[in-house]
Amino acid sequence: MATTQQPPTLVNGVKVENLFRTIEAIKAAPGIAKFKFRIRNRWEEGSLNRSTVGAFYGAGQEQSRTKQFVLEADEPPVLLGTDQAANPVEHLLHALASCLTTSMVYHAAARGIQLDEVESSFEGDIDLHGFLDLDKDVRKGFQGIRVTFKIKADVPDAQLSEIAELGTGHSPVFDSLTRGVPVFVKAERL
Amino acid sequence: MATTQQPPTLVNGVKVENLFRTIEAIKAAPGIAKFKFRIRNRWEEGSLNRSTVGAFYGAGQEQSRTKQFVLEADEPPVLLGTDQAANPVEHLLHALASCLTTSMVYHAAARGIQLDEVESSFEGDIDLHGFLDLDKDVRKGFQGIRVTFKIKADVPDAQLSEIAELGTGHSPVFDSLTRGVPVFVKAERL
Numbered sequence: 001m002a003t004t005q006q007p008p009t010l011v012n013g014v015k016v017e018n019l020f021r022t023i024e025a026i027k028a029a030p031g032i033a034k035f036k037f038r039i040r041n042r043w044e045e046g047s048l049n050r051s052t053v054g055a056f057y058g059a060g061q062e063q064s065r066t067k068q069f070v071l072e073a074d075e076p077p078v079l080l081g082t083d084q085a086a087n088p089v090e091h092l093l094h095a096l097a098s099c100l101t102t103s104m105v106y107h108a109a110a111r112g113i114q115l116d117e118v119e120s121s122f123e124g125d126i127d128l129h130g131f132l133d134l135d136k137d138v139r140k141g142f143q144g145i146r147v148t149f150k151i152k153a154d155v156p157d158a159q160l161s162e163i164a165e166l167g168t169g170h171s172p173v174f175d176s177l178t179r180g181v182p183v184f185v186k187a188e189r190l
Numbered sequence: 191m192a193t194t195q196q197p198p199t200l201v202n203g204v205k206v207e208n209l210f211r212t213i214e215a216i217k218a219a220p221g222i223a224k225f226k227f228r229i230r231n232r233w234e235e236g237s238l239n240r241s242t243v244g245a246f247y248g249a250g251q252e253q254s255r256t257k258q259f260v261l262e263a264d265e266p267p268v269l270l271g272t273d274q275a276a277n278p279v280e281h282l283l284h285a286l287a288s289c290l291t292t293s294m295v296y297h298a299a300a301r302g303i304q305l306d307e308v309e310s311s312f313e314g315d316i317d318l319h320g321f322l323d324l325d326k327d328v329r330k331g332f333q334g335i336r337v338t339f340k341i342k343a344d345v346p347d348a349q350l351s352e353i354a355e356l357g358t359g360h361s362p363v364f365d366s367l368t369r370g371v372p373v374f375v376k377a378e379r380l
Contacts, residue, residue, distance in 0.1 A: 013236030046203030175331030
């Protein structure tokens, strides 16, 4: 007898049945949870450079893409660039924003929490005394980042913070940025 | 008597006289070294969201831009998305790549080191047992990131690593990511 297959239930645009299926698949074969993400970057001139994003490894095999994504970076004139693209620390804020948002949306979907709209704003402080070696006590990176999430959902006020914490509690970029990541660098002749 | 102004000397596409002028200006007025970088993000659906990058604060005043940059993020199908853009952790690798490259290029320029070409590749490991709450001992973020810089420059072999260390020793994103940043999140009703 033929069985009919139900379409996956969509919550927040996430196919939650596929999410639960992924979890069951990982329980059965833990190795498929290991992912390797990659980019390649090429310097153009001055503060202008370009990354390409293509294949990655995950779910037990190489994963190709039908096209590559190209990401650019530049600096504004006050930082000696030509302002053809967002700068590296702005890209870092985008990585954080997009990861917090997607992590929140996925984990809300898994709990059946419908979100109507989500907006967020990010601001981070940098003191150039660090980058320019003018004060060794001033760090080169962000001193702190402030984030405001604005959420439209049919939930009590008290639950808004819990929803945001689904993001901070699960986001790979938030975890990487707040706890730190070991980065191993080697240099070769081209 | 009129003085003629020399054009700034370009090294690696960087106007090094402007770089030294910036350093002198900060020594004279330390407050102008404080920058605030910002983005705004808006969730579209599922894993698709978009950041806009515009004005920032720095050099003692609000700095507007003639146009906004739009950065997208999505996930590939194996991570339940529609693959319309690089994903958040790939954006994080781009932030790291672009910042290491620009930091290396600027600080090499300040030292008069001419770089001919720079390419780099980045790979980072993530185990979904963390994101999916399947193992509390597995972190949600990157477990480690491997970077290879390939540099074409008329320098002895031994100096290639020193040039790469101009990047790791000064990059705001490298510093942020390896040492961690405090991130303060609040949630409001939209």
